[in-house]
Amino acid sequence: MENVSEALLKELIESVLEGRNILHKKSAEINPVSLEKKGEPSDVQNMEMPADGENRQEIDCKKDDAPAITDYDVREQYLVENPVNREAFADLKKNAPCRLGIGKAGARCKTRPMLQFQAAHSAAQDAVFSDVDPKVLEELGLFQVQTQCRNKDVFLTRPDLGRRLNEEGLRLIKERCRQNPQVQIYVSDGLSSAAVNANVREVLPSMEQGLQGYGIETGTPFFVRYGRVGAMDQIAEITGARVTCVLIGERPGLLTAESMSAYIVYNGYVGIPESRRTVVSNIHSRGTVPAEAGAHIAEVIKKILETEKSGTQLAL
Known part of the structure; x- marks a missing residue:
């Protein structure tokens, strides 16, 4: 390679830097909002560009x-x-x-729908991997039991263990729950703790008030951690309830991560067909309003007790 004089090298560097400054100035003159068609919403709103040397984070x-x-x-x-x-x-x-x-x-x-999609996906993940707020359980006076799942990872990979209570849970229910009630209600995290946090404060009291108005006796409510829907069958056998109802967080979707459902079964037992379960679903602020859902569930339970049928056998 031939030797390059210092003067020539300096001239080349200055010309490159001058070209970069020209491009930077032209880029700064472009108004992002002007790129949008007239009458259409812009993905860039009320956005101020920082002055030269200004820290964007400030x-x-x-x-x-x-x-x-x-x-x-x-x-x-x-x-x-x-x-x-x-x-x-x-x-x-x-x-x-x-x-x-x-x-x-x-x-x-477009940018905004893509960001909304990503936010919804993150909320769904948080709903699955988070836990129910202990303050919610304390407010409702619910004692806690656990399934045979040791942690959240086991719960997600072993659905069968989420359908059976551990020994401590069996003991607590036998000791603290009223036996042979007409209706046994309990709450479970399921696949969305966010759903329980958002809805159970309104649904459970509304249910209990509705059942009380119908003159229906309820057992002692409690909370099941790492629970699947099928855990209600073992609970039905332990408590001897005629009707068992679980308020449980549903698998979160990309429209909402706060949807809760009520699964109800008449004379449940371990191994009962899934078709024998009645479900009230989509309980959340933009679906079936929680307080109204509680009143509706109480009405459904009343009909189940009257007909002694649930699931596909029940004609609502």
């Missing part, structure tokens, strides 16, 4: 300037460009929180 982003991505209601979000009939489709979309009409940015989803 910018104060107020909530009014940058709403949390989970604050948007997908039922009111319609991002399709140049739709044939915006009003009709948007009106249909308000009836269900489906990810429809979210538009495209080239071959990918």
